[in-house]
Amino acid sequence: MKSTLQLSPEPVDDVINQAALHAEVISDLFRDFSIALPKDTLVHRDEPLARRTTLRVGGPADLWVEPSSENALTSVLELCALRRVPWFVLGRGSNLLIRDGGFRGVVISLAHGHFSRIERVEDRLEVGAGARLKTLAVEARRMGLTGLEFLEGIPGSVGGALRMNAGAMGAWMFDRVERMRCMSPEGVIRDLPVAEIEVSYRSCPxxxxxxxxxATLRTHSGAVEDIRRQMDTYSRKRWDSQPNQPSAGCTFKNPSPELPAGRLIDELGLKGTRVGDAMVSDVHANFFVNLGEARASDVLALIELVRTRARQARGVELETEVEILGED
Ligand SMILES: Cc1cc2nc3c(=O)[nH]c(=O)nc-3n(C[C@H](O)[C@H](O)[C@H](O)COP(=O)(O)OP(=O)(O)OC[C@H]3O[C@@H](n4cnc5c(N)ncnc54)[C@H](O)[C@@H]3O)c2cc1C
Structure with missing residues (x-):
């Protein structure tokens, strides 16, 4: 999720003045963080985001912060609000396209161990938003709990999977959610039963x-060997149909259940199409891969090229599943 602040683009002198003002505000906020946040909360300046995303593109964030507790997270949000600095939360960066200019503001990561717990309570799992989905699936298997096998190959975090209502192999994240704990931009914590949470295809608004x-996730007791076999089957299916190169997963949402975006792009003959080092995968046409030196601008141009072809040839308006953030 993210907060927003629009900087006026015109005229040139104003842009320069605003940039200088922004740099000053960021320095002040960095000082605020150093004073107010606990010592085990990590704060970096000018953090390159390309290495924080699976697509490996994008410029730096002004500030990167890993709060070590919910109180520290509340302080981060309060200080950002006081200085009117935008922020967003980054999970494992596996559904993100950060523009080449990076993000002017604060990127919050819940990678600290405080947010990564996985605890069994009877047949349920209490999981932190920072936990990796792979770790969650493997831990559930170790505990003999079934129902989370489909998460194994999704390279995200629990928080990102909740935001995206991630799904695979016919199951969705929210199929398994019983309750979700969340924090408002003002720092107010709520613990909501799933019945009170609106969800849809690839979204939790x-x-x-x-x-x-x-979140609290529902699981059932199962035999470890059966769970392992199911995970192996899913894993084989996944790696037979998706590229083993840097990407952000599926670029577009499926226009409808009958028309997967990958099939549409394949039918348009666009597999292998390149802009710079960004390429429509020749394994799965909805994956756009980074062949090594791609820039965000290359990926964005490829997205536009494919959208235009889909519109012109088939009258289909493709909507990105990948979240696009930052500035050029
Ligand atoms: C090789 C590959 C395969 C993939 N396969 C699948 C698949 O099978 N099914 C599928 O659904 N997706 C798939 N994806 C996409 C991606 O892994 C999922 O969408 C995943 O849930 C994103 O999690 P993340 O932690 O990486 O989120 P990020 O990419 O870091 O963020 C995505 C969005 O979630 C928000 N977010 C992150 N954490 C939080 C939080 N704690 N609170 C609120 N908002 C938050 C971010 O602000 C952003 O808006 C795949 C991606 C790759 C690269």
Whole structure:
């Protein structure tokens, strides 16, 4: 999720003045963080985001912060609000396209161990938003709990999977959620039963404005060997049909259940199409891969090229599943 602040683009002198003003505000905020946040909360300046995303493109964030507790997270949000600095939360960066100019503001990561717990309570799992989906699936298997096998190959975090209502192999994240704990931009924590949470295909709209802190997931007891076999089957299916190169997963949402975006792009003959080092995968046409030196601008141009062809040839308006953030 993210907060927004629009900087006026015109005229040139104003832009320069605003940039100088912004740099000053960021320095002040960095000082605020150093004073107010606990010592085990990590704060970096000018953090390159390309290495924080699976697509490996994008410029730096002004500030990167990993709060070590919910109180520290609340302080981060309060200080950002006081200085009117935008922020967004980044999980494992596997559904993100950060523009080449990076993000003017604060990127919050819940990578600290405080947000990564995975605890069994009877047949349920209490999981933190920072936990990796792979770790969650493997831990559930170790505990003999079935129902989360489909998460194994999704390279995201619990928080990102809640925001995106991630899904695979016919299951969705929110199929398994019993409760979700989240924080408002003002730092207010709520623990909501799933019945009170609106969800849809690849979206949990509440998390456009709120941060997910964690969730209670429903599972069932199962035999470890059966769970392992199911995960192996899913894994084989996945790696037979998706490229083993840097990407952000599926670029577009499926226009309809009958028309997967990958099939549409394949039918348009666009597999292998390149802009710079960004390429429509020749394994799965909805994956756009980075062949090594791609820039965000290359990926964005490729997205536009494919959207235009889909519109012109088939009258289909493709909507990105990948979230695009930052400035050029
Ligand atoms: C090789 C590959 C395969 C993939 N396969 C699948 C698949 O099978 N199914 C599928 O659904 N997706 C798939 N994806 C996409 C991606 O892994 C999922 O969308 C995943 O859930 C994103 O999690 P993340 O932690 O990486 O989120 P990020 O990419 O970091 O962020 C995505 C969005 O979630 C928000 N967000 C992150 N954490 C939080 C939080 N704690 N609170 C609120 N908002 C938050 C961010 O602000 C952003 O808006 C795949 C990606 C790759 C690269």
């Amino acid at each position: 509440l998390l456009r404005t709120h941060l997910a802190l964690g």
